[in-house]
Amino acid sequence: MSGIVSYGSYIPKYRIKPDEIARVWGEDPESIRNGIYILSKSVPSPDEDVATISVEAARNAMKRGRIKPADIGSIYVGSESHPYAVKPTATIVGSAIGANFDLFAADYEFACKAGTAGMQNVMAMVDSGMIKYGMAIGADTSQGAPGDALEYSASAGGTAMIIGREKVIAEINHTLSVTSDTPDFWRREGQPYPTHGERFTGEPAYFRHTISASKKLMERAGTTPKDYKYAVFHQPNGKFPTRAAKQLGFSDEQFKDGLLTPQIGNTYSAAMMTGLSAVLDIAQPGDRILAVSFGSGAGSDAFDLTVTDEIEAMDRKAAPTIKELLSKVMWVDYAIYAKFKRKIVMGDNIE
Amino acid sequence: MGELSRFWRESNHRYRMVAIKCDNCNQIYFPPRDVCPKCHRESIGKMHETELSGRGEIVSYTIVHDAPPAFMRQRPYVLALIKLDEGPTITGQIVDSDHEALEIGKRVRNVFRKVREDGKSGIIQYGYKFVLEE
Amino acid sequence: MITLNDVYIIGAGETKFGELWERSLRELATEAGLRAIESAGIYSRDVEVLYGSNTLGGAINAQNDIGGLISDFAGLAHNNIPAISVEASTASGGAAVREAYLGIRSGEYNVAAVGGVEKLTDLYGSEVLDLTSTLLDSEWEGFFGATPAAIAALVAQKYMKDFKVDRESLAMMSVNDHMNASKNPDAHYRNVLTVEGAVSSTMVAEPLGMMDCSPASDGAAAIILASEEYVKKNKIHGIRILASAVAQDYLALHSRKSIYRFDSTVVAARNAYKKSGLKPDDISFAEIHDSYSIYGLIELEDLGFAKKGEAKSLLPDDIKLDGRIPINPSGGLKAKGNPFGATGVGQFVEAFQQLNGKAKERQVKSPANALLHSMAVSGSTSVVHILEGN
Numbered sequence: 019m020s021g022i023v024s025y026g027s028y029i030p031k032y033r034i035k036p037d038e039i040a041r042v043w044g045e046d047p048e049s050i051r052n053g054i055y056i057l058s059k060s061v062p063s064p065d066e067d068v069a070t071i072s073v074e075a076a077r078n079a080m081k082r083g084r085i086k087p088a089d090i091g092s093i094y095v096g097s098e099s100h101p102y103a104v105k106p107t108a109t110i111v112g113s114a115i116g117a118n119f120d121l122f123a124a125d126y127e128f129a130c131k132a133g134t135a136g137m138q139n140v141m142a143m144v145d146s147g148m149i150k151y152g153m154a155i156g157a158d159t160s161q162g163a164p165g166d167a168l169e170y171s172a173s174a175g176g177t178a179m180i181i182g183r184e185k186v187i188a189e190i191n192h193t194l195s196v197t198s199d200t201p202d203f204w205r206r207e208g209q210p211y212p213t214h215g216e217r218f219t220g221e222p223a224y225f226r227h228t229i230s231a232s233k234k235l236m237e238r239a240g241t242t243p244k245d246y247k248y249a250v251f252h253q254p255n256g257k258f259p260t261r262a263a264k265q266l267g268f269s270d271e272q273f274k275d276g277l278l279t280p281q282i283g284n285t286y287s288a289a290m291m292t293g294l295s296a297v298l299d300i301a302q303p304g305d306r307i308l309a310v311s312f313g314s315g316a317g318s319d320a321f322d323l324t325v326t327d328e329i330e331a332m333d334r335k336a337a338p339t340i341k342e343l344l345s346k347v348m349w350v351d352y353a354i355y356a357k358f359k360r361k362i363v364m365g366d367n368i369e
Numbered sequence: 370m371g372e373l374s375r376f377w378r379e380s381n382h383r384y385r386m387v388a389i390k391c392d393n394c395n396q397i398y399f400p401p402r403d404v405c406p407k408c409h410r411e412s413i414g415k416m417h418e419t420e421l422s423g424r425g426e427i428v429s430y431t432i433v434h435d436a437p438p439a440f441m442r443q444r445p446y447v448l449a450l451i452k453l454d455e456g457p458t459i460t461g462q463i464v465d466s467d468h469e470a471l472e473i474g475k476r477v478r479n480v481f482r483k484v485r486e487d488g489k490s491g492i493i494q495y496g497y498k499f500v501l502e503e
Numbered sequence: 504m505i506t507l508n509d510v511y512i513i514g515a516g517e518t519k520f521g522e523l524w525e526r527s528l529r530e531l532a533t534e535a536g537l538r539a540i541e542s543a544g545i546y547s548r549d550v551e552v553l554y555g556s557n558t559l560g561g562a563i564n565a566q567n568d569i570g571g572l573i574s575d576f577a578g579l580a581h582n583n584i585p586a587i588s589v590e591a592s593t594a595s596g597g598a599a600v601r602e603a604y605l606g607i608r609s610g611e612y613n614v615a616a617v618g619g620v621e622k623l624t625d626l627y628g629s630e631v632l633d634l635t636s637t638l639l640d641s642e643w644e645g646f647f648g649a650t651p652a653a654i655a656a657l658v659a660q661k662y663m664k665d666f667k668v669d670r671e672s673l674a675m676m677s678v679n680d681h682m683n684a685s686k687n688p689d690a691h692y693r694n695v696l697t698v699e700g701a702v703s704s705t706m707v708a709e710p711l712g713m714m715d716c717s718p719a720s721d722g723a724a725a726i727i728l729a730s731e732e733y734v735k736k737n738k739i740h741g742i743r744i745l746a747s748a749v750a751q752d753y754l755a756l757h758s759r760k761s762i763y764r765f766d767s768t769v770v771a772a773r774n775a776y777k778k779s780g781l782k783p784d785d786i787s788f789a790e791i792h793d794s795y796s797i798y799g800l801i802e803l804e805d806l807g808f809a810k811k812g813e814a815k816s817l818l819p820d821d822i823k824l825d826g827r828i829p830i831n832p833s834g835g836l837k838a839k840g841n842p843f844g845a846t847g848v849g850q851f852v853e854a855f856q857q858l859n860g861k862a863k864e865r866q867v868k869s870p871a872n873a874l875l876h877s878m879a880v881s882g883s884t885s886v887v888h889i890l891e892g893n
């Protein structure tokens with residue numbers, strides 16, 4: 019059976035607290051924290067973008083899985099903040115890891131589920147025999163408009179999943195997706211910031227797709243929540259995934275290890291995949307995982323995974339674990355944050 | 370605008386730190402060379418690619434305040450001479466570091482970062498930079 | 504058997520160095536050239552060949568082929584006199600004199616004019632900064648954000664650590680330059696500088712501050728060289744060039760055997776000393792390429808005036824005008840100024856005045872000779888000349 023052969027993540031080192039952002043806009047940090055349950059978010063350095071983050075995540079996955087570049091048959095990068103609108107990030111990642119000229123590659127967009135859509139594509143290519151191993155990456159350096167609610171959560175990060183048939187550490191037992199034309203969150207071509215559907219993003223969007231995809235998957239797999247050791251959901255803030263988990267019948271114990279948003283914010287296309295990465299860091303053979311992403315626009319990709327014995331043969335510390343990426347951080351204030359995120363515009367001919 | 374081939378041709382050296390080894394004297398050169406300065410003609414046909422580990426130590430460093438336009442947003446930035454474990458010494462930025470923590474002799478490893486952009490609509494040039502090993 | 508001619512400097516002239524907004528490249532070059540020709544007591548028609556020196560004219564002033572430009576505007580092109588452009592980074596001036604020297608020494612020419620000119624103020628500072636980075640290894644130093652000052656700072660940081668030298672010692676180089684420049688009417692900066700003032704100046708690239716770095720100057724300098732035969736025939740007094748040497752090292756600092764020893768300077772100096780029969784102790788004064796204070800210290804060592812790491816023992820007193828080895832009586836690159844293509848030629852103008860006893864307030868006492876050192880950015884090329892006094 020095909021499944022995840024290796025995984026790797028990268029989260030930028032800088033962090034900002036919601037208190038700092040609230041200070042600038044005259045809001046109450048306490049109520050922000052209680053409302054969205056985010057304690058800090060990651061901030062990319064001016065020299066980081068989705069390409070650099072994807073490369074670091076990809077390199078970490080290759081290191082951990084001891085996969086040779088020549089074995090990678092496909093690369094798909096999903097993001098809503100690709101550095102180029104035309105010129106795939108996947109080509110830059112391919113070059114940076116030394117992949118073959120013989121390579122399937124493209125970029126994906128489906129809001130926060132672009133990376134997991136890539137995973138399904140790679141899985142299908144492996145299952146059909148087109149490739150031996152393929153890489154799917156979810157990465158973002160999402161922008162929140164200054165003064166907008168999204169400014170508290172939009173962050174940066176990336177995770178790469180290498181999928182194949184051999185040396186599988188987590189078999190993908192089942193995967194399915196649900197898709198509908200739902201205008202909960204979007205960005206028109208050429209616009210710098212996305213538009214948020216406010217409360218419309220809840221029930222008709224996040225919850226409808228996440229809950230139904232989860233239920234349909236468990237029905238197909240013949241499972242109930244108690245069959246799973248871990249449940250990882252898309253995590254735009256600390257509240258939505260908690261509510262979805264509870265609604266489906268999962269306990270705190272089951273979803274807490276895969277919930278990273280309170281520390282790093284919403285990494286958009288990397289969100290669910292990075293939560294899954296955190297779970298894989300600590301999972302044991304036999305552990306069953308339910309992982310469900312959500313992408314605005316809208317849709318959900320659901321995965322039912324079982325960790326294999328192979329995970330014990332892997333040196334998971336060969337690449338930075340999520341715990342490590344969360345521990346060594348550098349705090350910035352709003353001014354440095356604005357400088358890093360290009361909200362401060364430099365003069366003519368500078369950039 | 371329009372600087373394409375000049376940067377594209379160095380991609381594998383700048384992205385993956387692919388160096389050149391003179392099979393005649395076993396010296397590793399990075400940045401890459403076509404002719405070995407020691408072996409001269411005897412190195413022709415014997416210069417082959419070898420990928421570096423990207424690890425090394427700080428030989429010297431400076432914090433640059435007076436920055437050229439392409440680097441103004443990052444100022445002040447750290448520029449350093451790094452002696453790579455395989456032998457060559459190169460010039461590169463050290464990022465994500467507390468300036469107080471920098472010291473000659475400290476170990477670094479390479480990361481993949483944006484180095485510069487050809488304006489708002491031109492090509493983005495990526496390359497190696499370094500972070501302190503922790 | 505081939506006899507090589509001795510070469511003499513028979514005239515020298517320069518413009519002021521500074522921010523010369525109203526003067527163009529061609530105007531400055533011509534002014535310096537005319538002064539040199541007048542100083543030599545010859546006519547334009549006597550010049551057989553022109554060597555033009557300029558470093559970044561193509562990029563900053565949108566003008567390449569400085570030899571062609573000077574020859575045109577100075578009226579020399581009218582008589583189809585050969586004009587060659589010389590570019591050797593910031594050692595262009597010294598290199599152009601070297602080429603003229605070879606032209607005469609070989610017997611091909613009897614009289615040569617060398618004119619160096621630069622205008623660094625024709626673009627915004629940040630743009631000029633960008634363009635000076637093209638003098639480094641642009642793919643492997645400049646590409647990653649290295650500037651000439653940042654490279655000098657890398658040298659300084661390691662030098663200061665290994666030899667326990669502080670910023671005050673570096674500052675003494677600049678203080679000396681300013682003290683001498685205060686007596687030089689052609690100098691860009693004539694204010695007296697203190698060590699405290701230097702050390703507290705705005706940071707450029709740590710540990711170097713603004714007062715450790717030479718300024719962006721405009722200026723032109725020119726000299727006339729003649730063969731021994733010409734000098735004898737016309738009964739002209741000239742300053743004899745005892746030795747002329749050039750040497751090279753790897754372009755990028757990271758490729759050097761030692762980052763605080765300029766092998767190009769060591770080798771060029773060694774060759775010059777050998778050819779002249781002189782030793783460092785015999786030198787009466789020197790004009791050195793202290794584009795950065797740290798380079799000044801290193802050059803003192805590499806030219807043989809002190810052992811490696813011990814240049815600070817010469818500071819502040821030995822390098823003064825009345826010291827054991829006066830350095831940069833003109834005010835050097837820091838204070839007289841550094842219009843790249845003119846700088847090296849300007850050193851010859853100073854030496855001409857000094858060796859003829861015409862340096863007035865800046866006069867070094869009875870100089871028997873002079874050593875002139877011109878260098879490319881971080882030491883890839885060095886040109887060393889030794890001139891004989893009266």
